[in-house]
Amino acid sequence: xxxxxxxxxxxxxxxxxxxxxxxxxxxxxxxxxxxxxxxxxxxxxxxxxxxxxxxxxxxxxxxxxxxxxxxxxxxxxxxxxxxxxxxxxxxxxxx
Numbered sequence: 001x002x003x004x005x006x007x008x009x010x011x012x013x014x015x016x017x018x019x020x021x022x023x024x025x026x027x028x029x030x031x032x033x034x035x036x037x038x039x040x041x042x043x044x045x046x047x048x049x050x051x052x053x054x055x056x057x058x059x060x061x062x063x064x065x066x067x068x069x070x071x072x073x074x075x076x077x078x079x080x081x082x083x084x085x086x087x088x089x090x091x092x093x094x095x
Contacts, residue, residue: 001045001048001049001052004045004048004052005041008037008040008041008044009037012033012036012037012040013033014029014030014033020032020033020036
């Protein structure tokens with residue numbers, strides 16, 4: 001996904017693929033290209049995400065075996081103490 005964003009940003013940089021509006025100031029051209037980037041990303045990111053979410057790079061077995069049994073400091077049991085209720089409602093002050 002990061003590669004997609006980087007390529008999209010590069011391609012939509014003013015002067016690479018196109019320059020909109022022709023003859024506009026630097027600021028206007030940059031703003032228009034920013035809007036074009038946002039629109040293209042908005043309408044295509046789900047397609048790219050769904051088509052690449054099952055792509056695996058390399059062999060991660062060694063990484064997974066190293067981390068087996070390691071203590072996860074961000075487990076739920078660490079945050080469900082008296083100061084952090086499990087239902088997400090936290091009230092500050094003495095009520």
